[in-house]
Amino acid sequence: MKKIFFFLLIAIISIIGCKSQKKEIIKPKLVVGIVIDQMRYDYLTRYADRYGEDGFNRLLKNGFSLKNAHYNFIPTYTAVGHASIFTGTTPSNHGIISNNWYDKFLKKSIYCVDDSNYKTVGNSGNYGQKSPHRLYTTTVADQLNLAQNQRGKTIGISIKDRSAILPIGHSANAAYWYDGDDYNTWITSTFYMNELPKWVKDFNANNKADEYLNEPWKTLYDIKTYTNSLVDDSIFEGKITGQEKPIFPKYLKNLRSKNDNYSLIKEVPAGNTFTADFAKAAIIGENLGKSNFIDFLTVSFSSTDYIGHKYGVAAIETEDTYLRLDKDLASFFQFLDTQVGKDNYTLFLTADHAAVHVPAYLQSLKIPAHYINTKKLNNFISGITKKYFNSVELIENISNYQIFLDKEKIESLGLNKNDVADKLAEEVLNFETIYKAVTAKTLQNTNFTSGVLNSLQNGYNQKFSGDVLMIPYPSTLARGRKGTSHGSGYSYDTHVPLIFYGNGIKQGSSSKKYEITDIAPTISNLLQIEFPNGTTGKVIDEVYKD
Known part of the structure; x- marks a missing residue:
């Protein structure tokens, strides 16, 4: 009888132990929030057969894709989108109501992240006089810092200042953005620090921008294969200043002097590669994902927006940009696998807004615009x-x-x-x-x-x-008849990709409608931290592993 009791006791203890193990949650060491500026949802499907296996398709195959994710506010602009993704709420709460807006208290137009209380760190210019002071709520990165008593690292990166600053919030270790012209430096603000880290100085000294701008922009593949786009030299495209026609190849080296020198990199696919290079350098330089605490990195790819504005939704330039970005993402994901570890990071990929087809093009098809x-x-x-x-x-x-x-x-x-x-x-x-x-x-x-x-x-x-x-x-713009823009509450501007991938995320997809404000509470819940303090979104629990 005693033996039976003993074996029963051992069995019960074993069962309890197994149940306890099942409840244990292994959190990621690094969270990466990727935002692609001006990416429509249909860029995932429009170019699907041309993407490789290791970029967008890797996320779609192994992550969880929300096929019906939308912005739920107007205006759909860059600053507003980035702020809403990471705060989990809308402009009604977080206060970023546009990129620029009229301040009825100051009686003047202001820019979302300008702040004359701070100085540039990284060069002698004024482009670093920035801070997130107009963002009135916390971000998920802020909440992670509060939960860990600032023992993890939180860093924001983008060629655009607002796309680096607003996502990472108020308590960040750093936000870095690119100052082109004749400076050619990644910079920050004294809001974050008084001197650039050595790894940033080293990256700036390597001068990768020259390497990219000295090469012409040619199509990645034979131009005849770009059947998802309109013809080259379409009447609906803009062009780089100095070009006679908007055609390939684009000899960037010859165009730099008429396009603010190094700033030209923003307007070509190499700007995305340049951003990915800097993000990799940040992960190595800051040892992200290597400590006992969770780090948070935001990376926003901005060149897609500059190119989209100039050439429109259906241009070969746009298609080529996304085919090249797919390769950049593949390289970045493989880097994360090696540097951080396949099971040690969670990421999500989305966009800050989408874009409308060039209204003049729609008009040519007798579609109201x-x-x-x-x-x-x-x-x-x-x-x-x-x-x-x-x-x-x-x-x-x-x-x-x-x-x-x-x-x-x-x-x-x-x-x-x-x-x-x-x-x-x-x-x-x-x-x-x-x-x-x-x-x-x-x-x-x-x-x-x-x-x-x-x-x-x-x-x-x-x-x-x-x-x-x-x-x-619908399909109304306040601009010239070449190129496109965004800002409305119509589906062409609100419908964007949203894919979760990595630690804690299951494989699958959903066609249920979700809002962009659901991202922050979903990540917060995964990390078991408090939601950003203005959150109005909901947790997307179907993305989690059981």
Whole structure:
């Protein structure tokens, strides 16, 4: 009997031990957040047969792809997208309402990360006078620092300053961005440090930019194989300053003098390679993924945006850029395998916004598309206030499809600001390319639960936004007829890739609709840390391994 009891006891202990082991969660040593600037979701499918096995397809095959991920706010701009990905909330909470916007307290237009309280670290210029001070909530990287008492490292990297600074948050060890022109240096701000680390100095001294810019930009493969794109020298493409036509090859060495010298690297695929090179150097230089604490690295590839703006969605230049980026990603993933270890990192890949087809191209196919004349719109709005209130001085600023009223002037004339705003919202709909308009008061008192007005509401910040907000027709841009842009709440701007991969992530895909604000709580939950303090997104639990 005693023997039976003994064996039963051993069995019970073994079962309890097994259950305890199953509950144990092995966290990653490094989290990598990859953002590809201006990547539409359909770039994953449009070029799928041309990608290799080790870049995008590696993530799709072995990670978890959310096929129906969208931005849920307006405007879909770079700064706003990056801030929302990593804070898990929208401009209504985090405060980054555009790249540039009119500050109604300072009475001037401001840039999202400018901060004259700090100086450049890395060269003698002013491009380092930056900080995240206009971001009013924490990021997932901030929460990781709080959870670990600053014992891990958090670093942001991008050619663009805003794309390096906003993702990594307030408590970061560093954010680095590239200063081209004649400087050719990766720099930072005294917000983070007073001197560049040795590995950054060494990287700058190696002068990789010259190596890339001295080579012509030729198509990676025979140009005749680029059947996913329009013909070379399409009438819908822009061109690099100094080129007679937007054709291949592009002799970059000869074009540098007319394109701010080293800044030209931003506008070619080599800019993405250059960014990946710097990210690898950061991982080695900072020993990321090597300690007993979790490190966090954000990498934003910006050249895709510069190229997309110039050439459009359907250009050979765009296709070639993504084929080359696929190779850059493959190299980067293999580097992570070797340097950090295959099972030691978790990453996600997404985009800060997508883009519309060139409206002129859509028009050529008889698809509704428009161009808006902002000067004409401004005059039209002035005409409304003149007609109904006998004054053209009631408007303080018009920008980002928002009207800011001059409240002091309105009050001095004995007018009611709500009456002025209501009349503007009503009458501006008579302008040829404005589709919808609402007042700030409406957004404060009405709950739009779906559609483009819900996106407008999520992008509205009571403290910083204007008094009347407008939405143009779909496929409407305020620019010339060559190249493209973004910013709307329509699907072509909101639908982006979202793939989770690595430690703790299962293989699979989903067509359920998710929002970009779901990324931060999903990563936070994986790391078992508190969510960013403004989070409004939800955890995507179907991406986790059981």
